Amino acid sequence: MFQYEHVTAGHLDMLKEIGNIGAGHAATALSEMLGKTIDMNVPSVRVVPFNQICDAVGGDEEPVTAVFLRIEGDAPGSMYFMMPAAEGSRLIGQLLNDSGIDFLSNEPNAMGRSALNEVGNILAGAYLSSLSDFTALNLKPTPPALAVDMAMAVLSFGLIEISKAGDYAIVIDTEISETGSDNALRTKGHFFLLPDPDSLEAVFHSLGVNENG
Template sequence: MGISIEEMNNMQLDVLKEVGNIGAGNAATALAKMLNRKIDMNVPKVEILEFREVAELLGGAEIPVCGIYFNVVGDLTGNIMFLLTLESSKLLANMLLLREENSEILDEIEQSALQEIGNILSGAYISSLTTLTGLNMKISIPSLTTDMAGAILSVPIIQYGQVGDKVLLIETEFHEGNDEIKGYFFLIPDVDSFEILLKSLGVLE
């Protein structure tokens, strides 16, 4: 049985948070390049939260959200999820598509745009992790779903109940002009992968 997030000491958590900061910074740079315009990013908040607290952060279990989900394979295995409120996901898709319209639901083109954005952001994050750790990791093709926050979060809760009920969450705000997009990005390693990750970062014997 590997180490769980509940068993980590403060130094180990601080290192994981710093990895989150670097990954989120690279993701914002990648997004700006993709959109070919200046994107400002607030310093991300990196927190260790219980899954139920993630839903509260989004505005409650019943708020509609867009979730982009990836499998991570290689030396470290697990999942990445990128969560946006429906409002933020529409804004982000329209920024990429250069559209003004704002309907209540995401159309197919917007969903495709968001999957591509999720791909770029998660790819940049994993690339940072690979550089910092020397571990070889790849992400799968993204799957996108829109549903209530509680329903989307129930998937990793069931899948990773054995690891614990806490998750490393990176809250990132992107700005372009007056538009503010808040995204929540989290890494859910498999049960043995926390140990591999911490050893590769030099904070576990």
């Protein structure tokens, strides 16, 4: 099994490229869906202790919308498309032309939830299929599942497999956002790719990087 202590700068660069390619395709898909230009930040790839894993989305208790998929196949792992809850509400509001959508309200919101699930599914599908092409690995997403809750509560589920091996996770985090002048009103979303510990070796091997980077 690949040890996180052995991660080199070369490995991290390779994982960054994965975030770049995957989220790039997802951003294009979202841009077509919304009819707007979507920007993508340089991915961050970090080996993080579990306790700090929610920092990127505003803290452990920050309410988020999260679409989760398990990745099965040659390199199993977990994938999230996560947004602060208010921004997730706004994104789906735009898509459905319904400004009343609020995922934090106690309304059932079946239409909005189903739309959000499908958006997550399309974006994660775009991410994974480009990743699969790039690495020549067979990666199959499970059907998506949706949760609106505290960031830590939803992310910890994706850490279960990883936690059997240690207290750190490799997180490939790419932020996408609407192009626009008003920063406060830009919809931002995060893709989190959490490879299972055994998968890193498969990914590095497929890209011709050896254990020593």
